[in-house]
Amino acid sequence: MAYSDKVIDHYNNPRNVGQLDKSSSEVGTGLVGAPECGDVMRLQIKVNPETQVIEEAKFKTFGCGSAIASSSLATEWVKGKTIEEAMQITNTDIVKELALPPVKIHCSVLAEDAIRAAIGDWKKKNGVTEGAEVAQAVAAN
Amino acid sequence: MSTTEIGNVSVPAGVNLPLYMDNHATTPLDPRVLEAMMPYFTTVFGNAASRNHSFGWEAEAGVEKAREQVAKLIGATAKEIIFTSGATESNNLAIKGIAEMYKERGNHIITQATEHKAVLDTCKRLEKSGYRVTYLPVKADGLIDIEDLKLAMDDKTILVSIMFANNEIGVIQPVAEIGKLCHERGVLFHTDAVQAVGKIPVDVNAMNIDALSLSGHKIYGPKGVGALYVRRRNPRVQISEQINGGGHERGMRSGTLNVPGIVGLGKACELAGEEMVAETKRLIALRDKLKAKLEGALDYIHVNGSWEHRLPGNLNMSFVYVEGESLLMGINEIAVSSGSACTSATLEPSYVLKALGLGDDVAHSSIRFGLGRFNTEAEVDYVADKLIDVVQKLRELSPLYEMVKEGIDISKIEWQAH
Ligand SMILES: Cc1ncc(COP(=O)(O)O)c(C=O)c1O
Ligand code: FES
Numbered sequence: 001m002a003y004s005d006k007v008i009d010h011y012n013n014p015r016n017v018g019q020l021d022k023s024s025s026e027v028g029t030g031l032v033g034a035p036e037c038g039d040v041m042r043l044q045i046k047v048n049p050e051t052q053v054i055e056e057a058k059f060k061t062f063g064c065g066s067a068i069a070s071s072s073l074a075t076e077w078v079k080g081k082t083i084e085e086a087m088q089i090t091n092t093d094i095v096k097e098l099a100l101p102p103v104k105i106h107c108s109v110l111a112e113d114a115i116r117a118a119i120g121d122w123k124k125k126n127g128v129t130e131g132a133e134v135a136q137a138v139a140a141n
Numbered sequence: 142m143s144t145t146e147i148g149n150v151s152v153p154a155g156v157n158l159p160l161y162m163d164n165h166a167t168t169p170l171d172p173r174v175l176e177a178m179m180p181y182f183t184t185v186f187g188n189a190a191s192r193n194h195s196f197g198w199e200a201e202a203g204v205e206k207a208r209e210q211v212a213k214l215i216g217a218t219a220k221e222i223i224f225t226s227g228a229t230e231s232n233n234l235a236i237k238g239i240a241e242m243y244k245e246r247g248n249h250i251i252t253q254a255t256e257h258k259a260v261l262d263t264c265k266r267l268e269k270s271g272y273r274v275t276y277l278p279v280k281a282d283g284l285i286d287i288e289d290l291k292l293a294m295d296d297k298t299i300l301v302s303i304m305f306a307n308n309e310i311g312v313i314q315p316v317a318e319i320g321k322l323c324h325e326r327g328v329l330f331h332t333d334a335v336q337a338v339g340k341i342p343v344d345v346n347a348m349n350i351d352a353l354s355l356s357g358h359k360i361y362g363p364k365g366v367g368a369l370y371v372r373r374r375n376p377r378v379q380i381s382e383q384i385n386g387g388g389h390e391r392g393m394r395s396g397t398l399n400v401p402g403i404v405g406l407g408k409a410c411e412l413a414g415e416e417m418v419a420e421t422k423r424l425i426a427l428r429d430k431l432k433a434k435l436e437g438a439l440d441y442i443h444v445n446g447s448w449e450h451r452l453p454g455n456l457n458m459s460f461v462y463v464e465g466e467s468l469l470m471g472i473n474e475i476a477v478s479s480g481s482a483c484t485s486a487t488l489e490p491s492y493v494l495k496a497l498g499l500g501d502d503v504a505h506s507s508i509r510f511g512l513g514r515f516n517t518e519a520e521v522d523y524v525a526d527k528l529i530d531v532v533q534k535l536r537e538l539s540p541l542y543e544m545v546k547e548g549i550d551i552s553k554i555e556w557q558a559h
Binding site: 003011014017019031032033034035036037038039040041042060061062063064065067068103106136 | 463464466467470471488500538539551554
């Protein structure tokens, strides 16, 4: 399979790899996918409580090159956006930017899910209730 | 496109990229095989079926020599060899041909879960026309349990088709035991020996094999040519032909013979027989070195399938918490393959690895190395170094590896499978 230059670039130089403090009230965590499906993404955002601007974003991804690139790109895109703006990012934007082939569309869907899950988590922590909940992985205990 | 930067291991002298280490998929043609084939493309171009001139006779002589060479490698006689277009055809011919010929006697066929699709899909096809097929499971090591085979046999069983060695995990089935059991029960035994022939000793008589499929391109011969061995004595096995026409190959496989291909297959068999002992020793040393280097540097890796009953050139390993396709992307100038769903058109992980009872997550992380005649020790060193580097980098990116390192039991997480 031939990868686009942008996928290769994100794969070689993934942006914003790492972890934010899950327990902080300013941090929202999205953990989506499943090991059995070959893809797990964790995307975290740190939100300024005053402005609702995403000041930091971090990810780690287990998945194919396109999944890594999609989540790396997602962290770049959400940074500097408000929660509302970040909710507007869709998987088709990611597909377009990375020139993903049809078989890799689900990798971009996962990145969109990860953004929404992280925002959902932040909202829940901060008592913001509007907005759809996104299914994500939960620790059993 | 150049090398990816995620790994930054320098390429040592004597290693040329791209580097081929996928010899279960296919093998390069041995130059000595090419040399043997060349005249049959040009000066000796006759139709081996032309009985009335020297062009035909010379082509036929080339084919008959090849028949001897193929037969010798598996302990058969030349008359028991039918040339085909490859092992897919050989498997089809053996299984459908026997099923049809013996349908008065019974309609039950036994095979097993990790067969090549050329066997599985042939069996599925037969199920649609009234045959009953038992697909035996394999144990965690990839081997079938002989007791399961015994239990599966009934008075309607006409054929057992079990592969000699597996193309993904290199695991070698207890073929001699299977053959013995089949002959005691009066059941015919076919084996897809594509990965075994020329790599490990195969003897159709000692192992009680009634039909055997082999292929040229897995043994440094040409693609598009293979053979089916069909036993002629004790018992005499009959198959009904699947391709009708001019009655070539004693009526069992019509079609003008692929003379250069057949000559190449013969030469490849001859070389494999002559060099098997030395090649086996060399490949085992290379494979063991590769495994030792990887195990010395990385945690959470393991071999898939029996280590003891394995082809010399095969190493199938899972690098847990790293997804196979992303791994292949990091070593993009090294040709190996993965059981990961992300590398397959169907987005399904390897059914062979699943049959071992491995979780899908382990299948997703698997890499198959297929070492062959032309791989060198310098290549093994480079592949190991490169792989270690890329696995380490990808694990820094892996949320699963991080969780496991922090002591979180990821099997206890309720994942949202999609
Ligand atoms: C075990 C096994 N059987 C059958 C085949 C098919 O052989 P061929 O490519 O000659 O049709 C292969 C190779 O892909 C194989 O590995
Ligand atoms: S994560 Fe499997 S195809 Fe992208």
